[in-house]
Amino acid sequence: MNAAAAATAIRLNVRVSLVITLAAFVGVVAFFWPFVVAPGKLGSNYAPPLIFGALLVLVLCVVLSEIAEGGINSKALAMLGVLSAVNAALRPLGAGTAGIETVFFVLVLAGRVYGPGFGFILGCTSLFTSALITGGVGPWMPYQMFGCAFVGMLAGFLPRATGRREVLMLATYGSLSGYLFGFLLNLSFWPFSLDPDSSIAYLPGLPFTEQWQRYLAFDLATSLGWDTGRAVTNFVCIVLAGPAVLTTFRRAARRARFRAPVRFSTSRPTPPPDGK
Numbered sequence: 001m002n003a004a005a006a007a008t009a010i011r012l013n014v015r016v017s018l019v020i021t022l023a024a025f026v027g028v029v030a031f032f033w034p035f036v037v038a039p040g041k042l043g044s045n046y047a048p049p050l051i052f053g054a055l056l057v058l059v060l061c062v063v064l065s066e067i068a069e070g071g072i073n074s075k076a077l078a079m080l081g082v083l084s085a086v087n088a089a090l091r092p093l094g095a096g097t098a099g100i101e102t103v104f105f106v107l108v109l110a111g112r113v114y115g116p117g118f119g120f121i122l123g124c125t126s127l128f129t130s131a132l133i134t135g136g137v138g139p140w141m142p143y144q145m146f147g148c149a150f151v152g153m154l155a156g157f158l159p160r161a162t163g164r165r166e167v168l169m170l171a172t173y174g175s176l177s178g179y180l181f182g183f184l185l186n187l188s189f190w191p192f193s194l195d196p197d198s199s200i201a202y203l204p205g206l207p208f209t210e211q212w213q214r215y216l217a218f219d220l221a222t223s224l225g226w227d228t229g230r231a232v233t234n235f236v237c238i239v240l241a242g243p244a245v246l247t248t249f250r251r252a253a254r255r256a257r258f259r260a261p262v263r264f265s266t267s268r269p270t271p272p273p274d275g276k
Contacts, residue, residue, distance in 0.1 A: 010076055010117030016063075020120065020153070023059045027146050030056050031184045034191050034202055035211060049139055049188050056142035060124055060149070075256040076114075080121060083110055087126035088133050101230045103130065104181075105237035106245070107148060108174045111155030113249040119152025143188045151177045167242045174234030182227035186219055194218070 012020070029036060030052035083106060091103040103126060111119025127145045131137050154177070161169050191202035200218040203211070 008115035008118075010115060010121070012115075012117045016117070019063055023063050024150070026055060026059050027150070030146070031143065031187045034187060034215075035208060053139045053142040053188075056146050060142070060145060064121060064124065076118065079114070079252065079256065080118065080125065083122055084125040084129050087122070088129035091126075091130040092134055100233045101178075102233065102237065103127075103148075104151065104178060104230065104234050105174055105241065107152045108155045108170055108177065108234070108238065109242060109245050109249060111152035112158060112170060113246060113253060114156070116153040116156030119154075119156045120149045121152075123148030123150070123152035140185070140188060143185055147181045147184050151181060166246075167239060170242060171235045171238040174238045175231040178231035178234045179227045182223050182230065183219055186223050187215070190215060190218060193222075 033049070033052050087103045087106050090106065091101065093102050107119065107123055107126060110122055124145045127141065127148045131141050131144070155170070155173060158169060158173060194201035196203065200214050200221060202214065206214070
């Protein structure tokens, strides 16, 4: 068993991989709903994000149950609880200040060391726990959970690297994921955030290319500064703390031996001497 396999806390079998792939498709539809369903076609202007948000909750429940059935042992569960609590405690330290968010770098590093399945679950549980602590529960929460779940999962699929190259790769990925997270989350509320007469507002019925140009302009004008703060925070935190955190995570993985095989001895015990 190599080091990567030994560190993988949650194994993704074929069935779980298929479920996550289907979940990714549902997630893409949920985020890009403004290009699929116009506001007002499902009963009210606010129905699409609510419906897709509820659908994301159901999809996440299915994925988590499939991963749990596929094999998450007590050691992985304990590690998940600890890191979820750490992320929940870190998030209030930065969220809401110029886009500085401290929750992502732990998510990226944990997904890298413990595998994509662990990263997926940690993204869900971290945002759910922090939302309960900070009072951030709302229709946007499923989108945040889903976005962070895929940030953590994709970190587990990054190519092999060691030393400074690995830290630089993770820092670059963390920076890009900061922009991607903001880009996706903006899609969930873009149709309701501006005056319809604005040149960057959502306008039902427009061709896809024009609608896409409007959204790009909206994202650049309203979210670029915030997303840049998140991206810079991720990059700096991973560069500075990444080597130490990666070493700590890998040492914990070696001691926990998440995927250690169970062996049963076939030798018969030696019988005690006569009279004893």
